[in-house]
Amino acid sequence: MRQVLAVMVTLGLLTLSTPSWAGSASEESTLGQVGTGVGSVVGSAVYFPFKAAFCILGGIGSGVTLVAAGPESANKVASASCRGTWAITPDVVKGKESIHFVGEAPRSPDSKEARVK
16 A cells, blocks of 8 residues: 555656756747748848838938048948848747848947937
């Protein structure tokens, strides 16, 4: 009788601890990983030409801005058009990261924001 009880307690403890041996619930399945990978590739294939065209047009615009307003303004235009997200990653597909089509222009040392920090 004691042996049966000991076996039952042992099996009970093993079955309770088995889920902790397995992978955590937050891990994604293989099919989910494949899906986000495919979504990333297809999304990048669609997104990249638009981003490249925007960067090229921004480069042309920054040339015009250089003549009209000077190098600092031209740098802001070129930076805003060519910085930012260039590829759709699996984290973007999952919603963990966001897409920044327009990049942030670098702050000049004379700007108000740079002096505050």
